[in-house]
Amino acid sequence: MRLAVTIVLLLGVAAFCDIPVFQDPVQINCAGEPITQIFGHLNPWMGDWNADGKPDLILGCFVGYANSEFANVALYENESDTDIPVFNTFEWMQGDGEYIAMEAG
Numbered sequence: 001m002r003l004a005v006t007i008v009l010l011l012g013v014a015a016f017c018d019i020p021v022f023q024d025p026v027q028i029n030c031a032g033e034p035i036t037q038i039f040g041h042l043n044p045w046m047g048d049w050n051a052d053g054k055p056d057l058i059l060g061c062f063v064g065y066a067n068s069e070f071a072n073v074a075l076y077e078n079e080s081d082t083d084i085p086v087f088n089t090f091e092w093m094q095g096d097g098e099y100i101a102m103e104a105g
């Protein structure tokens, strides 16, 4: 009896849960090389930063190369005219002439 109740409960829970379905992972490259960082903790966001109609990659980095004591934000402008983004360069984002930075750690 206990087993039957457990099975019914599990089936009931499963009926109301949306199980996420993901596509296969895709490696993102810049100039043909994988976008990586030694310390990891990358925080990507896609948005049209320069308002050209193409989504750009904005990447929060745990430790930036612009200033190793702070986390920085890298901007990869999308150069593609198709639905598949192409990134060939990046720059550390700045505001008022200073690198955008947050304390890391």
Ligand SMILES: [Ca+2]
Pocket: 047, 048, 049, 050, 051, 052, 053, 054, 055, 056, 077, 078
């Ligand atoms: Ca854009």
